[in-house]
Amino acid sequence: MAKVITFANQKGGVGKTTTAHIVAIGLAKKGLKVLACDLDPQANLTSVLGIDPDGDLVSINELFTGKCDIRDAIVRTEAGVDLLVGSLMLSGADRKFSATGDEYKFKEALKEVENDYDYVVVDTPPALGVMSLNALAATDYLVVVMTPDYFSTKGLKQFQETVDVTKKYLNNPMIKINGLLLTRCDRTNLSSMINDDINDAAKELGTKIFKSRIRQGVAIRESQYLESSLFDIKNTGVLEDYNSFIKELLKEVKK
Ligand SMILES: Nc1ncnc2c1ncn2[C@@H]1O[C@H](COP(=O)(O)OP(=O)(O)OP(=O)(O)O)[C@@H](O)[C@H]1O
Ligand SMILES: [Mg+2]
Numbered sequence: 001m002a003k004v005i006t007f008a009n010q011k012g013g014v015g016k017t018t019t020a021h022i023v024a025i026g027l028a029k030k031g032l033k034v035l036a037c038d039l040d041p042q043a044n045l046t047s048v049l050g051i052d053p054d055g056d057l058v059s060i061n062e063l064f065t066g067k068c069d070i071r072d073a074i075v076r077t078e079a080g081v082d083l084l085v086g087s088l089m090l091s092g093a094d095r096k097f098s099a100t101g102d103e104y105k106f107k108e109a110l111k112e113v114e115n116d117y118d119y120v121v122v123d124t125p126p127a128l129g130v131m132s133l134n135a136l137a138a139t140d141y142l143v144v145v146m147t148p149d150y151f152s153t154k155g156l157k158q159f160q161e162t163v164d165v166t167k168k169y170l171n172n173p174m175i176k177i178n179g180l181l182l183t184r185c186d187r188t189n190l191s192s193m194i195n196d197d198i199n200d201a202a203k204e205l206g207t208k209i210f211k212s213r214i215r216q217g218v219a220i221r222e223s224q225y226l227e228s229s230l231f232d233i234k235n236t237g238v239l240e241d242y243n244s245f246i247k248e249l250l251k252e253v254k255k
Contacts, residue, residue, distance in 0.1 A: 002035065002117040003253050004110070006139040007181075009146055010162075011155050012126035015183035016145045017044040018124035018220055025229050026246040027088075028080040032118040035074065038086030039106065039135050040125035041093060046086035049077045050227050053086050061087035061110055064097060070109040078231055082117070094129040102130060103170055107138035119253075136166040136175060141253050143210075144177050147184045148194050153201040156180075160205050177207040178252065181245065183214040212245035214238060220224045 007016045017040070024036040038045040038060065043053035057075060062068040063084075070084065077083050097105065110120060122134045127131070136142070144159060146152040148160065160177065167175050180202055202209050217238035223230045230239050 002033075002110075002114045002120045003121070003140045004120040004122060004138050005141045005143065005249070005253060006122040006124060006135045007143050007145050008124040008132060008135065008159070008161055009144050009152075009155070010126055010132070014126075014145050014147045014152065015181075015214065016126075017048065017123050019143075019181065019183065019214070019245075020045055020121050020147050020223070021048050022230050022239075022242045023249065024081045024119075024121040025079045025231060026242060027119050027121070027250075029231065033116065034081040035084060035117045035120045035122060036077075036081050036112065036248070037084040037122045037135075039090075039131045040086060040123055041088060041090035041131070042125065043086030043088055043090075045123040046083060048224055048227060049079055049081070051075060051077060051083060051085060053088055057061070057085050058101045059085040059087035061089040063089070064093070064105050070112050072112060074113070081121075083150055090131060093131050097130045103133040103137050106134035110138055128158070132162065133166065133170065136163065137170040137172050139172065139175055141178050141249075142175060143179055143181050143249070144207075145183055146198075148182050148189045148195070148198060150197070152194050153197050156201050156205060177205055179207055180209045181212075181214065182209065183191050184216045185213045186216045189216075210248055211247060212241055212248050214241045214245065 007020045022155045024034050029032045046053040121134045124132045185187045219233050219236040
């Protein structure tokens with residue numbers, strides 16, 4: 001049965017999609033069967049995997065509106081991972097999917113394919129609305145992706161409240177923040193003061209900070225611009241960081 005790993009944070013631009021993308025490909029490169037799921041109305045994960053979210057493909061929008069099965073909305077990408085295609089039409093999701101039980105659409109759909117994959121990697125929007133709740137309801141392992149700055153630590157409490165809601169009301173009693181992944185680190189932003197602040201925040205949340213930290217690196221933008229994978233641009237520091245994170249993550253998820 002597939003393990004569902006979710007990358008989340010209601011704060012925007014912290015590296016959720018970048019991480020989901022690289023981790024999905026990294027796991028597939030290890031011979032594991034991976035389904036990447038794009039739950040963000042911006043559909044960035046879909047685009048970066050070389051699929052046009054504006055095209056004719058059946059997507060998560062049709063899945064959520066009951067017009068198709070999950071398998072109809074999954075495509076094989078050149079990167080070797082399957083993708084539950086994202087949709088720009090999800091931008092009104094909070095309005096469209098506001099009925100009781102709408103938070104379970106994703107979890108219910110995943111049941112049909114959970115034996116086809118080793119890992120399901122989920123990218124979420126920078127919001128705490130219905131799409132994030134759908135992701136959290138289905139999650140086995142939750143990583144909060146964050147940049148090392150003052151405002152990032154401030155938003156963590158609010159995120160924790162949403163996790164608590166999921167635990168209590170969305171039938172996922174085991175969910176917790178399994179770890180904080182620091183991305184876009186450089187010498188200027190990882191000062192000892194911010195380090196202390198993040199350590200305190202992790203302690204308060206009862207979670208840990210992954211030992212692997214992802215540095216700021218120009219190769220990320222280059223690879224995304226080329227819609228290629230960071231794995232094609234060899235010998236970059238950021239790739240080393242992500243490889244070490246993937247190792248750490250696998251050890252943890254297998255526990
Ligand atoms: N380690 C890194 N080094 C340099 N640039 C990075 C790094 N990680 C992410 N970026 C860049 O930062 C921007 C935001 O990254 P990304 O889209 O992954 O964040 P996000 O959290 O998914 O954003 P959103 O909340 O809007 O979905 C992108 O332009 C990406 O190329
Ligand atoms: Mg994103």
